[in-house]
Amino acid sequence: MKITYTHATIRQIVTVTPNQKISNYDLPFDDKTKKKIIKMTGVETRYILDENTSLLPLYIQAVQEVFKTIDPQSIDALIVVTQTPEYRLPTTANVLHGILGLKKDALAFDINQGCSGYIYGLSQAFALLETASDIKRILLFDGDAISKISEPENKSTAFLFGDAASVTLCERSNNSKSYFVLKSDGRGYKNLIIPDGGIASPLCAASYKKQSDESGNITSASTLYMNGTEIFNFTVDEVPSLLEDIYTLSNQTSDSINVFCFHQANRFMLDFLANKMGITDKTPINIDHYGNSSSVSIPLLISDLPEKCCHPRSLLAGFGVGYSMGAVLLDLSNTQTTLKRFEK
Structure with missing residues (x-):
């Protein structure tokens, strides 16, 4: 699918990483294995969630940075892209909507998408801004905690994944082309x-x-x-x-x-x-x-x-x-x- 939009833009991106930093050189594998995998993946350090923290507080910290300059009640839609949601149901978008106290006529939904998810989320946000006259400002949250669903003894994944959460403020724009x-x-x-x-x-x-x-x-x-x-x-x-x-x-x-x-x-x-x-x-x-x-x-x-x-x-x-x-x-x-x- 090929799409061109002319009335949507990204105003702000805020990303929050967990505070727990780990070094792949400290993982419980032999030195030869560690050096080989680190050279191949390029990953030396990562930030991962601790056992008592989910992505939700990271989302909230990220969006508070956005709310320093805009009114939360000006948000017309909220989208969350994740494959590690807070719950099987309800959607993380609705959880965030309630915690943030957004207006009731704001859209809120999740997109279950991984590596390409940010692009898919942007496309959905831009489509709404392009076609829905009442939607002028959208929060696109994006977060994954793959460390929570990886086997720590599996060499193919144990060295690779880090966790993070972000929010992107998308707004209607009079002349801003995207492809x-x-x-x-x-x-x-x-x-x-x-x-x-x-x-x-x-x-x-x-x-x-x-x-x-x-x-x-x-x-x-x-x-x-x-x-x-x-x-x-x-x-x-x-x-x-x-x-x-x-x-x-x-x-x-x-x-x-x-x-x-x-x-x-x-x-x-x-x-x-x-x-x-x-x-x-x-x-x-x-x-x-x-x-x-x-x-x-x-x-x-x-x-x-x-x-x-x-x-x-x-x-x-x-x-x-x-x-x-x-x-x-x-x-x-x-x-x-x-x-x-x-x-x-």
Whole structure:
């Protein structure tokens, strides 16, 4: 799907990371294994939620920064992108709506989407701003705590994921073009999955049974399974064509785009993509300090490196779980950014 919007923009992005910082060099694996995986993923440190904290207080801290300059009652819609919601039901969006005391005629809903989720969330927010005359200001929350659903003894995931939460203030604008391309290939959904926990395969005692796979990774059906080779192949095969679609839609080229803000999947993959497309000097990376924070990795990257990411022609691209992918080219030159640590 290719979409062009002309009346929506991002005014502010605030990202909050947990206050618990861990080093991958301290994980309980042998030194040879640690050095090999850290070199491949590029992840040296990460921020993860402690056992007594959910994403909710991080969302609230992030939005309080936005409310320093706008009236909460001016919010017309609230969207939450997450694959680690506060509850199975109700939606995290409705929980936040109630806590923040927003007006009753404001929309509130969740989007269950992972690595491409920020792009999908922006598209939904921009569509509402473009087409609904009564909607002028939207809060797009984005958060994931993949550390909570990963097996700490699984080498393929234990070193990779960090947690974070963000809020993006989207507003109606008279003249602000943005170009979206959204794609899916659900045939690869089994390559990044938590097998048990939904109604297709409910949790049971066997879900928590740990076993070793052919690579010596400890896995269970209640935690995240990732086929790294297949995810890599999908990414390097599909992302270049995704960007070509953006170039065609926007009448731009890779040379005319200021910056490419990619989902921070892993360092080897990001370097491979940048080299393949000849954009190594325009592809900022911060996965070494924060890990792969799923859908929130893009707003985290922008908040962490605004001087590199916020330009008139910034291209954002997410890809991964579900074999979902999305990209957007938009103007971030006037976007305010903030990066904070969670304060209890």
